[in-house]
Amino acid sequence: MNEQVEVKPGEKPGVCICVQSDEEGAGKETYWNFIGEILGQHLFFNTSRPEDTVFGRFNGSLKEVLLIKFEEADFETNRRNEGALKALITSTHASY
Numbered sequence: 001m002n003e004q005v006e007v008k009p010g011e012k013p014g015v016c017i018c019v020q021s022d023e024e025g026a027g028k029e030t031y032w033n034f035i036g037e038i039l040g041q042h043l044f045f046n047t048s049r050p051e052d053t054v055f056g057r058f059n060g061s062l063k064e065v066l067l068i069k070f071e072e073a074d075f076e077t078n079r080r081n082e083g084a085l086k087a088l089i090t091s092t093h094a095s096y
Contacts, residue, residue, distance in 0.1 A: 014090045018073075032069050039067055048072060054088070055081040062088075 019028050036044035042064055047053045048071040054062065078085055
């Protein structure tokens with residue numbers, strides 16, 4: 001069976017990629033920073049403070065971003081902002 005998948009780079013896929021490792025130095029940071037370099041600064045957003053820069057009121061810099069990387073993601077922060085996180089991943093319209 002030869003099924004073709006239509007690529008739509010401007011549309012959200014509706015999924016979130018989570019990468020976790022018990023080992024320090026596994027290469028997660030290096031890999032995602034490399035992907036960020038390929039995308040460029042206007043499409044890649046890297047943050048260690050998502051509660052302020054992603055879930056906060058002043059998140060206009062995310063308007064055109066295709067990939068957001070949370071460094072050392074704090075799952076408690078993500079839990080508190082669960083609805084906003086789901087909206088970032090799946091909604092077709094957003095306010096910035």
